[in-house]
Amino acid sequence: MGIRLKQLEDQVVVITGATSGIGLSTARMAADRGARLVVSARNENTLVRLVEELRQRGAEAVHAVADVGDPAQVHGIAETAFNHFGGFDTWINNAGASLYGYMLDVPLEDHRKLFETNFWGVVHGSLEAARYLSTRTAGHGGAIINLGSLVSDRAIPIQGMYSASKHAVKGFTDSLRVELEALGAPVSVTLVKPGSIATPYAEHAHNLLEQEPSLPPPLYEPSIVAKAILHCAVHPRRDIRAGGGSKAIAMLDYFAPRLTDRLMGGMMIDQQKSGRTEHRQSFALHEPGTEMRERGNYPHHVSKTSLYTEASMHPVITTTVIAGALLGLAALSRRRRF
Structure with a gap:
């Protein structure tokens, strides 16, 4: 079934995890392209600042405070969209966090909290969006866009549970897509798989290593992912990769899995350590961030395209x-x- 999606300037777009990194870049880009926005995150003060900025850019925008691990709070995001705009057209499940450490050293409660956000947050948002968008019987359909990762295809060490959560996101997204197609629902379901993106991701990640964490090269600007996301809000896509590095690692794993294992067990572990001693006491896994930053600080070159x-x-x-x-x-x- 062909699905017709509205042009972005005619859409109401919901974005979770909107106050940092990819979510923030997507919100700003969508505002500049004329979309009306419902932005969500856990910190209300930061959301208020973001909405003010988006309105200064000329966009209509409202906020909804929510921890995506709680389905009732996710339902509140949808209610905000209904109350202010009469509904929504695209729902972007972007909220997420990571956790650095050897899995044997990570407390079980931290593993569970990561899955509550990265996996169950996507499930809650997707089902909320699907129930509403499936009711459309004429005209344009709607889009659900879920943020996976290159580790949806190839797990990496010392971010093992993060990798597991993104594998789970891929499995859920693929199954949801097939079920909605079988039901004839006018809903496009897309999985976005970014490579290493130069957001504050590593700075916000929960960390049990003695060194501050980092991301392996090649690194890409958050705007590359934002552009891909908004492309899928207008053009139905099954999946899309942001950054050629994501494709390269997936291909290497497909053709030479044992070689990839050896590379991951050596080089990949070292590339995720910054060399700086860890002094931080709080992490975004359990506490919401308060900064509004798209970019993080990395010593490597960051590709703009x-x-x-x-x-x-x-x-x-x-x-x-x-x-x-x-x-x-x-x-x-x-x-x-x-």
Whole structure:
């Protein structure tokens, strides 16, 4: 069944985890493109600041305080959308946190809390959105966009439970998509799989290591993911990767899983350690953040664009450009021979 989605300027968009990183970048970009916004996070003061900024950008925006691990609070996000805008068109499940440490050292309650946010938060938001969007009988459908990760395909060490949660998000999202299609519901369900994105992710992550955590290169700007997310809010997609590094690791694991295991057990562990002694006492897994920052601090180069992601969003144009370039090279080669 073909699903028609509204243009972004005609949409009401719900974003969880909207006050930091990818969520913040997406909220700002959506506001600049004319969408009306319902932004959610755990800290009300930060949400108030964000809504004020979005309104200064010319967008209509409201906020809903919610811990996505609580289904009642997630229902409150939907109620906010109904009360202010009469409903919503796209629901983006972005809220998430990570946890660095060897799994044998991590308390079980921390493992469970991470799953409450990363997995059950996606479940609560997706089901809330699906129940509403499935009722549409005419005109445009709606979109559910879930944030997975490159670790939805390939688990990594010292973020093992985070990897497990993103595997679970992929399984849930794929099953939900098939069920909604079988029911004939006009709902697009997309899984976004970013690579290493230079957000405050590592700074906010719960950490049981002696060193401050980091992210392995290659690193990409949060705006690359935001652009991919908003593309999927308008163009139905099964999944999309943000950053070519995500595709590269998935392919390496597919073709050489044992080699990938060895690389992960050595290089990947070292690349997730900053070399700086850990002094922090609080982490976002249990306490909401108060900063509004898209970017984190990393010593590595951060790519501002991803040709792979651009190509995946515009395959026809990309194929045409490549074909034209090849024809041009062929013509140049013939001229040189004569």
